[in-house]
Amino acid sequence: MSARQQRKQQVSHPEPRFPDPSFTGKSRGGEGVGVMAEVILEHVNKYYGNKQHAVKDFNLEIADREFMVFVGPSGCGKSTTLRMIAGLEDISDGVLRIGDRVVNDVPPKDRDIAMVFQNYALYPHMNVYENMAFGLKLRKTPREEIDKRVRDAARILQIEHLLGRKPKELSGGQRQRVAMGRAIVREPSVFLMDEPLSNLDAKLRVEMRSQISQLHRRLGATIIYVTHDQVEAMTLGNRIVVMRDGVIMQVDTPMNLYDFPQNRFVAGFIGSPSMNFLTARVQNGEFVIGQSQVAAMGRLAESLRAYEGREVFLGIRPEHVGLVGHSDLPQGRNVLRGEVVVVESLGAQTDLIVDVAGQQVTAKVEGMAPVQPGDQVELLIDQTRLHAFDTETELAIDRGTPSGTRGQMDTQGLGYEYPGQGQPQAVSFGQGAPAMATAPNAPAGVTVITTDAPR
Numbered sequence: 001m002s003a004r005q006q007r008k009q010q011v012s013h014p015e016p017r018f019p020d021p022s023f024t025g026k027s028r029g030g031e032g033v034g035v036m037a038e039v040i041l042e043h044v045n046k047y048y049g050n051k052q053h054a055v056k057d058f059n060l061e062i063a064d065r066e067f068m069v070f071v072g073p074s075g076c077g078k079s080t081t082l083r084m085i086a087g088l089e090d091i092s093d094g095v096l097r098i099g100d101r102v103v104n105d106v107p108p109k110d111r112d113i114a115m116v117f118q119n120y121a122l123y124p125h126m127n128v129y130e131n132m133a134f135g136l137k138l139r140k141t142p143r144e145e146i147d148k149r150v151r152d153a154a155r156i157l158q159i160e161h162l163l164g165r166k167p168k169e170l171s172g173g174q175r176q177r178v179a180m181g182r183a184i185v186r187e188p189s190v191f192l193m194d195e196p197l198s199n200l201d202a203k204l205r206v207e208m209r210s211q212i213s214q215l216h217r218r219l220g221a222t223i224i225y226v227t228h229d230q231v232e233a234m235t236l237g238n239r240i241v242v243m244r245d246g247v248i249m250q251v252d253t254p255m256n257l258y259d260f261p262q263n264r265f266v267a268g269f270i271g272s273p274s275m276n277f278l279t280a281r282v283q284n285g286e287f288v289i290g291q292s293q294v295a296a297m298g299r300l301a302e303s304l305r306a307y308e309g310r311e312v313f314l315g316i317r318p319e320h321v322g323l324v325g326h327s328d329l330p331q332g333r334n335v336l337r338g339e340v341v342v343v344e345s346l347g348a349q350t351d352l353i354v355d356v357a358g359q360q361v362t363a364k365v366e367g368m369a370p371v372q373p374g375d376q377v378e379l380l381i382d383q384t385r386l387h388a389f390d391t392e393t394e395l396a397i398d399r400g401t402p403s404g405t406r407g408q409m410d411t412q413g414l415g416y417e418y419p420g421q422g423q424p425q426a427v428s429f430g431q432g433a434p435a436m437a438t439a440p441n442a443p444a445g446v447t448v449i450t451t452d453a454p455r
């Protein structure tokens with residue numbers, strides 16, 4: 001077993017690590033959780049030894065009762081960040097607040113949190129009731145109180161009929177629910193969940209996903225949830241933090257991540273199949289790829305003026321590409337011409353890969369597409385859903401959102417750069433501070449970026 005696996009296993013045993021945080025008894029409307037809890041990370045860094053800078057200047061405000069998801073590829077620092085919030089990992093630099101307390105030096109048991117891991121580690125010799133009650137017993141919670149909390153949690157999780165069973169008599173999903181139950185009975189203000197569904201098969205994951213969502217609504221608790229699965233992130237989160245190499249790439253609602261990715265990484269990470277990226281030259285406000293042209297519209301067209309004559313990455317989601325003669329998209333001159341390379345019929349939809357002037361474009365076409373490899377086709381593009389990215393910084397060329405603004409970091413985690421405005425403007429911003437406050441010289445026309453509370 002590798003050192004990393006050992007570490008994961010070590011922390012996967014929540015009982016001794018997470019004695020029941022002292023229950024305050026203060027109700028806040030949900031079913032059985034503790035006090036108001038927002039979680040705030042200010043300039044948090046984590047170094048492992050001298051070389052490994054695992055989390056870099058992480059700034060985030062998680063609102064009370066928010067469901068916040070951390071997502072990103074393996075090794076991007078999701079678990080490390082969660083473990084710092086839990087107190088299982090020291091914070092090298094920066095400030096962590098839970099509620100109105102700075103908790104950098106507060107031991108895990110006093111942070112009013114509970115953690116659920118992918119390895120749910122139930123005690124095999126105890127039945128479900130005893131497993132759920134164990135932590136409270138250790139805390140010498142009165143028996144009637146234990147009984148009430150266990151039965152309440154079992155009702156919420158719909159496992160009342162399983163209370164007398166041993167773990168080996170349970171399915172994977174039921175075991176995971178017991179593990180959740182063990183966290184719920186502690187009535188913490190904040191639940192931390194580290195890939196809690198990754199041991200389950202695909203069908204159960206979907207089932208448990210909706211259960212966790214319902215649980216969040218019923219408990220009214222703050223949940224911080226780590227996953228590398230973008231579908232889980234999109235369906236569960238009020239907001240999502242997309243991370244790469246220890247840096248926040250964007251924090252936003254699922255829909256804003258989808259519609260307004262702030263950089264190429266987020267654009268490619270969110271959505272399935274992934275967004276197409278085509279190298280295109282900007283000419284007369286149009287993206288030119290080989291013999292094909294696609295015109296930009298609206299604000300993107302305005303932002304694109306600064307790129308006239310230059311190359312950019314044009315981003316098009318496969319679901320925004322149609323087949324001429326086989327799509328509801330308006331027919332016009334905005335077509336990409338190419339040769340079909342792959343046809344994957346899935347019944348309700350067909351995925352096509354089309355070679356457009358040496359670049360591959362995936363199209364998600366409704367129903368059965370009447371084409372085969374080798375056919376010359378014209379692809380219709382939904383002009384209203386185009387994205388464009390600077391080839392050097394990989395930042396989105398138009399980063400506005402319908403609500404005006406929402407703030408994220410650039411690839412260095414330092415702030416925003418605004419290409420095409422003379423010298424690139426690096427704008428630093430603090431928690432909740434409008435960018436204008438820290439960037440009074442931001443060029444005219446630049447979107448004001450804030451890192452304010454969730455909508």
Ligand SMILES: Nc1ncnc2c1ncn2[C@@H]1O[C@H](COP(=O)(O)OP(=O)(O)OP(=O)(O)O)[C@@H](O)[C@H]1O
Binds near residue numbers: 074078
């Ligand atoms: N104890 C440790 N000592 C040294 N490096 C570590 C340690 N724990 C994690 N790292 C490194 O820190 C980085 C972030 O790891 P972390 O476990 O937070 O990533 P992750 O996003 O949760 O990945 P995964 O999805 O694979 O669990 C990785 O490069 C990892 O190798």
